[in-house]
Amino acid sequence: MSMFRDLRDTAQKWKQLDPMPGPTPRPLVGNLLALPRPWPKTFLRDALVYGPVLRYRILFRPIVVVADPALAAQVLSTRAANYVKEPVTWKALSPLIGRTPVTHLEGTAWLTRRRQLEPLLATARTQELTQLIVAETARWLRRLESEPRAIDLVVEVERLILNLLGKLFLGHDFGDYTARISDAFRVATTELERRAFLALPRWLRTLTPSNQRLTDALGYLKQVARERVLDAKRDPQPHSLITALLSAQPSDPTLTDETIAGELLAFLFAAHEPTAQAITLACALLAENPRIQRRAHAHVDSALDGRPPSSTDLPSLGYLAQVFDETVRLHPPAPLLARVALAGDHLGEHQVPPGTTVLISPWLLHHHPRYWDEPEAFLPERFDESQSHTRPPFTYLPFSGGPRHCLGERFARQAATIILSMIMQRAQLQLIPGQRITTAPLLTNHISGKILFTLRPRVATN
Numbered sequence: 001m002s003m004f005r006d007l008r009d010t011a012q013k014w015k016q017l018d019p020m021p022g023p024t025p026r027p028l029v030g031n032l033l034a035l036p037r038p039w040p041k042t043f044l045r046d047a048l049v050y051g052p053v054l055r056y057r058i059l060f061r062p063i064v065v066v067a068d069p070a071l072a073a074q075v076l077s078t079r080a081a082n083y084v085k086e087p088v089t090w091k092a093l094s095p096l097i098g099r100t101p102v103t104h105l106e107g108t109a110w111l112t113r114r115r116q117l118e119p120l121l122a123t124a125r126t127q128e129l130t131q132l133i134v135a136e137t138a139r140w141l142r143r144l145e146s147e148p149r150a151i152d153l154v155v156e157v158e159r160l161i162l163n164l165l166g167k168l169f170l171g172h173d174f175g176d177y178t179a180r181i182s183d184a185f186r187v188a189t190t191e192l193e194r195r196a197f198l199a200l201p202r203w204l205r206t207l208t209p210s211n212q213r214l215t216d217a218l219g220y221l222k223q224v225a226r227e228r229v230l231d232a233k234r235d236p237q238p239h240s241l242i243t244a245l246l247s248a249q250p251s252d253p254t255l256t257d258e259t260i261a262g263e264l265l266a267f268l269f270a271a272h273e274p275t276a277q278a279i280t281l282a283c284a285l286l287a288e289n290p291r292i293q294r295r296a297h298a299h300v301d302s303a304l305d306g307r308p309p310s311s312t313d314l315p316s317l318g319y320l321a322q323v324f325d326e327t328v329r330l331h332p333p334a335p336l337l338a339r340v341a342l343a344g345d346h347l348g349e350h351q352v353p354p355g356t357t358v359l360i361s362p363w364l365l366h367h368h369p370r371y372w373d374e375p376e377a378f379l380p381e382r383f384d385e386s387q388s389h390t391r392p393p394f395t396y397l398p399f400s401g402g403p404r405h406c407l408g409e410r411f412a413r414q415a416a417t418i419i420l421s422m423i424m425q426r427a428q429l430q431l432i433p434g435q436r437i438t439t440a441p442l443l444t445n446h447i448s449g450k451i452l453f454t455l456r457p458r459v460a461t462n
């Protein structure tokens with residue numbers, strides 16, 4: 001019965017969306033076969049033909065893509081209360097993070113949880129965070145510099161970031177387990193995301209060869225999270241996400257030990273992969289663009305004069321911040337943001353029925369030729385203060401926008417600026433020749449495979 005109801009609802013929704021421009025769907029499959037991956041690239045191609053609001057049908061699922069900053073602002077900010085997160089995104093990850101982390105809650109429950117986490121990322125901690133990032137990065141660089149072989153930065157930066165997150169937000173040193181936790185995250189998130197798009201029945205999924213690897217990775221990560229909760233109960237730590245949530249337990253009945261463990265995994269998931277990927281890709285772009293790498297070397301030399309950075313140096317490391325900003329413009333770690341309209345709405349001149357999935361693609365907006373000159377070029381200078389104010393709001397959305405914007409934006413920019421400046425102080429980045437750096441923008445923007453570098457000692461810039 002419910003299948004017929006779903007089909008009837010879909011048909012009604014599609015009828016209402018039909019007048020909206022978009023490529024013609026085929027019987028049954030809809031636009032699926034005409035949507036080559038990466039989807040954000042295809043959406044941009046179509047937006048240039050059909051305009052800023054376009055509709056597709058993927059099998060029986062109608063979706064609307066918004067390719068205009070003012071309309072993105074409407075969905076994410078001014079009418080945010082009408083647009084909840086699309087369940088596909090959280091259902092895909094729920095075997096890892098449960099159903100109630102801040103990334104997926106809605107309404108008052110979401111706001112309460114967000115307020116519980118905000119103090120961990122407060123500006124008051126900038127100095128303490130900087131000192132720890134500098135100390136850990138120095139240790140990490142010393143180890144990499146003594147490495148005689150080519151370095152896979154994808155893996156190395158992920159481990160650095162995970163280690164930092166443990167120390168800064170859990171009061172815990174993951175130590176020798178960092179590599180295993182990082183590897184388990186990579187297996188779990190890649191596989192869960194792939195499954196969300198493959199939509200295989202449950203019994204068939206258990207027969208796939210990757211199923212055992214996924215089960216092992218999930219089991220291990222959940223065990224780590226549960227152990228951390230038990231430890232924090234015995235030995236509360238200041239500035240620990242778990243201690244903060246445990247102390248809110250008496251006033252918040254939704255905070256069971258299990259939901260706190262899920263929140264911990266959601267936090268590590270939201271924080272570690274995007275930050276690590278952005279730093280790794282920034283290194284690759286610096287290595288591929290010698291002019292920009294030379295400018296970055298000269299910039300850190302003049303800003304730091306050979307000393308390690310401190311929190312007061314952050315404002316004078318602007319060029320490294322621009323390198324980071326431009327990297328996440330070209331490769332936003334979250335290339336698609338998916339929402340569902342609760343009530344009907346108008347997007348521009350088009351009517352959107354209740355229950356419609358609306359996609360906003362930071363990747364599309366970051367590559368749209370109307371808003372960016374030479375959108376495919378790596379030009380950190382475009383984030384000069386003199387140029388930034390010329391862009392309409394919501395054309396640049398690596399951290400999303402509106403009330404649900406990324407909670408860790410300031411920390412991610414701070415960590416990336418420090419880590420990149422310390423790499424530039426000591427090393428000349430060179431990519432091992434013959435590599436093709438590819439990312440696969442789906443729900444998140446995974447780097448495909450390894451990126452091998454050598455870190456050569458710096459040649460004098462003057």
Ligand code: HEM
Binds near residue numbers: 333
């Ligand atoms: C380059 C690094 C990062 C990028 C590009 C990024 C991007 C994003 C984006 C686009 C969202 C919104 C997703 C949506 O609306 O569907 C988000 C949410 C979030 N991010 Fe980040 N993130 C980064 C690093 C971090 C870090 C380091 C932390 C924590 C220390 C963090 C914590 C969160 C949390 C908790 C949310 C959920 C906020 C909410 O729903 O209220 N992120 N991030």
